[in-house]
Amino acid sequence: MCGIVGYVGRSSNGEHIGHNALDVVMEGLRRLEYRGYDSAGVAVLADGEISFRKKSGKLSNLITELDEHPLPESLTGIGHTRWATHGGPTDQNAHPHLADGGKLALIHNGIIENFAELKLELVRKGVTFLSETDTEVAAALLADIFRTKLNGDVSDGGLTKAMQLACQRLEGAFTLLAVHADQPDVVVAARRNSPLVVGLGDGENFLGSDVSGFIDYTRRAVELGQDQIVTITADTVEITDFFGAPAQGKEYHVDWDPESAEKGGFSSFMEKEIHDQPDAVAQTLLGRSDIHGKLTLDELRVDVELLKDIDKIIVLACGTSFYAGQVAKYALEHWCRIATEVELSHEFRYRDPIVDGNTLVVSISQSGETMDTLMAVRYAKEQGAKTLSICNTNGSTIPRESDAVLYTHAGPEIAVASTKAFLAQITAAYLLGLYLAQLRGNIFQGQIKDILADLGKIPAKIQRILENEEQIKELGRSMADAKSVLFLGRHVGFPVAMEGALKLKELAYIHAEGFAAGELKHGPIALIEEGQPVFVVVPSPRGRDSLHSKVVSNIQEVRARGAKTIVIAEEGDEAVKAYAEHVFYIPEAPTLLAPLLATVPLQIFALELAQAKGYDVDQPRNLAKSVTVE
Ligand code: F6R
Numbered sequence: 001m002c003g004i005v006g007y008v009g010r011s012s013n014g015e016h017i018g019h020n021a022l023d024v025v026m027e028g029l030r031r032l033e034y035r036g037y038d039s040a041g042v043a044v045l046a047d048g049e050i051s052f053r054k055k056s057g058k059l060s061n062l063i064t065e066l067d068e069h070p071l072p073e074s075l076t077g078i079g080h081t082r083w084a085t086h087g088g089p090t091d092q093n094a095h096p097h098l099a100d101g102g103k104l105a106l107i108h109n110g111i112i113e114n115f116a117e118l119k120l121e122l123v124r125k126g127v128t129f130l131s132e133t134d135t136e137v138a139a140a141l142l143a144d145i146f147r148t149k150l151n152g153d154v155s156d157g158g159l160t161k162a163m164q165l166a167c168q169r170l171e172g173a174f175t176l177l178a179v180h181a182d183q184p185d186v187v188v189a190a191r192r193n194s195p196l197v198v199g200l201g202d203g204e205n206f207l208g209s210d211v212s213g214f215i216d217y218t219r220r221a222v223e224l225g226q227d228q229i230v231t232i233t234a235d236t237v238e239i240t241d242f243f244g245a246p247a248q249g250k251e252y253h254v255d256w257d258p259e260s261a262e263k264g265g266f267s268s269f270m271e272k273e274i275h276d277q278p279d280a281v282a283q284t285l286l287g288r289s290d291i292h293g294k295l296t297l298d299e300l301r302v303d304v305e306l307l308k309d310i311d312k313i314i315v316l317a318c319g320t321s322f323y324a325g326q327v328a329k330y331a332l333e334h335w336c337r338i339a340t341e342v343e344l345s346h347e348f349r350y351r352d353p354i355v356d357g358n359t360l361v362v363s364i365s366q367s368g369e370t371m372d373t374l375m376a377v378r379y380a381k382e383q384g385a386k387t388l389s390i391c392n393t394n395g396s397t398i399p400r401e402s403d404a405v406l407y408t409h410a411g412p413e414i415a416v417a418s419t420k421a422f423l424a425q426i427t428a429a430y431l432l433g434l435y436l437a438q439l440r441g442n443i444f445q446g447q448i449k450d451i452l453a454d455l456g457k458i459p460a461k462i463q464r465i466l467e468n469e470e471q472i473k474e475l476g477r478s479m480a481d482a483k484s485v486l487f488l489g490r491h492v493g494f495p496v497a498m499e500g501a502l503k504l505k506e507l508a509y510i511h512a513e514g515f516a517a518g519e520l521k522h523g524p525i526a527l528i529e530e531g532q533p534v535f536v537v538v539p540s541p542r543g544r545d546s547l548h549s550k551v552v553s554n555i556q557e558v559r560a561r562g563a564k565t566i567v568i569a570e571e572g573d574e575a576v577k578a579y580a581e582h583v584f585y586i587p588e589a590p591t592l593l594a595p596l597l598a599t600v601p602l603q604i605f606a607l608e609l610a611q612a613k614g615y616d617v618d619q620p621r622n623l624a625k626s627v628t629v630e
Contacts, residue, residue: 001411003032006207010234021077036083039094084394087132099143113172270415293449328429368396476608493537500602530562
């Protein structure tokens with residue numbers, strides 16, 4: 001999830017009447033920095049040449065670079081703020097990427113799934129690459145098409161045609177913006193499964209990942225459809241599909257203020273991130289399997305023979321990431337038949353754990369900087385374990401120090417309490433589990449394909465929950481005075497219950513506990529008194545029947561003692577209705593995948609309740625996003 005901006009302004013009779021492109025682009029990047037801050041870069045066109053600057057780190061590093069090495073005044077420019085996926089957050093991997101002997105500059109948001117095969121093809125043609133990115137491959141492909149197929153002819157929309165042909169060859173999700181020195185008054189952009197909006201000005205036009213990229217200049221925006229290409233000049237906006245057929249965008253007026261535009265119109269980053277979850281899961285799945293359902297995790301950079309010999313997995317994590325690990329345990333053991341322990345990172349190295357060369361230590365961390373987890377990983381390495389990091393932050397310390405890494409592609413998480421990273425972590429852990437099962441032959445390839453297909457349906461199902469969120473929001477608002485809320489779950493529903501309780505503690509400062517439903521009778525049931533709210537995550541009645549009926553019995557037990565029960569159940573589960581004050585239905589999913597759905601209503605509940613109490617949900621008291629102390 002990167003941020004992109006494009007701009008073309010006009011000069012009249014040699015007089016510059018538009019804005020300076022660099023000013024527009026930098027202002028847009030400042031507003032889009034929430035989308036990624038690993039590196040930033042800009043390119044402008046002046047005097048028939050492309051000039052660019054790019055720098056790793058936050059936008060402030062680029063600003064310093066521009067102060068020291070200014071760019072010329074210009075009417076055409078593009079800018080990028082990066083959330084690294086392919087290649088670490090270095091100067092070299094920062095965008096723009098140049099091709100065609102420095103005459104073409106390209107920026108990109110998304111993941112190009114077939115970049116490896118395209119790169120091979122281009123290398124065979126003699127192209128050399130300076131970075132590790134898929135973006136540079138797209139730039140080289142565009143340049144190659146422009147030169148070899150169109151003979152560099154710009155008389156009839158050369159760059160637009162080249163972009164159409166290039167997009168026909170690209171797979172994955174991408175927004176691309178390109179400029180060429182031979183067509184200095186044009187920015188060409190393409191979009192597939194990745195955001196792009198056009199801003200309409202008077203004698204100037206804009207492009208942005210979202211409207212915050214140009215909100216300081218215009219409120220007139222055009223929404224593009226999937227698989228469309230847009231060519232902007234100062235006075236024109238032309239849209240086509242990938243094959244050159246004319247297409248239409250939908251014009252609308254932006255009535256958000258700049259601050260809410262950054263949050264996509266939501267009241268908080270947390271709300272936005274909860275709504276980002278279909279995308280976070282989809283992006284994490286993207287490019288990880290081929291059409292035959294074979295997982296291709298070459299990015300792990302690890303000797304597969306070592307993985308085949310693993311006889312134990314230890315998952316290390318803290319907080320929400322720890323609960324993701326607990327969900328993962330069920331899948332890892334079921335699919336790979338490898339004994340799996342899940343341990344809080346800060347407890348791990350103080351208990352003399354049994355670890356050897358056949359142990360795979362999987363750390364899970366959104367930030368990749370959590371000191372407790374880092375120390376635990378270092379300790380595991382010292383003991384001879386193989387270490388693999390599931391992480392959302394490219395280039396952070398934990399993945400750098402691990403033997404292997406599987407990145408989640410949730411995009412930056414700004415709200416302190418974790419939401420979308422949790423679902424992305426579970427998704428990545430499932431991919432790892434299926435990959436190990438594939439390597440070791442634990443399950444048939446056909447089954448892996450079926451599970452991947454089920455995973456592929458999860459984003460749309462999350463979207464359905466989000467579209468019906470009003471019922472759970474209303475409950476959240478109505479419970480603003482609650483003093484304590486309990487959460488029960490069983491099997492994979494148990495960590496979901498604990499995550500539901502954690503969200504409520506963090507956001508609403510309400511006492512909340514998550515329990516394994518079966519454990520209730522061993523003590524916690526003493527907490528139940530008249531009116532005590534209890535959430536129950538009910539497993540699918542289509543799964544192992546005993547599990548469903550046991551949880552229904554648990555609901556009856558707490559209800560008999562006066563609890564007010566709120567049930568999360570699968571659509572069609574009529575049996576639970578009789579025992580619940582409120583039932584929230586989630587779409588059907590295989591048992592192991594259900595946490596990706598059941599968590600969502602609990603997040604929305606905590607958010608809404610906290611907001612009803614007037615709390616700052618993005619920065620809850622006493623918490624920090626990245627806990628870099630032990
Ligand atoms: C809870 C939350 C924390 C983090 C924990 C680990 O909402 O955000 O519990 O999950 O501090 O952080 P990472 O995943 O960055 O290692």
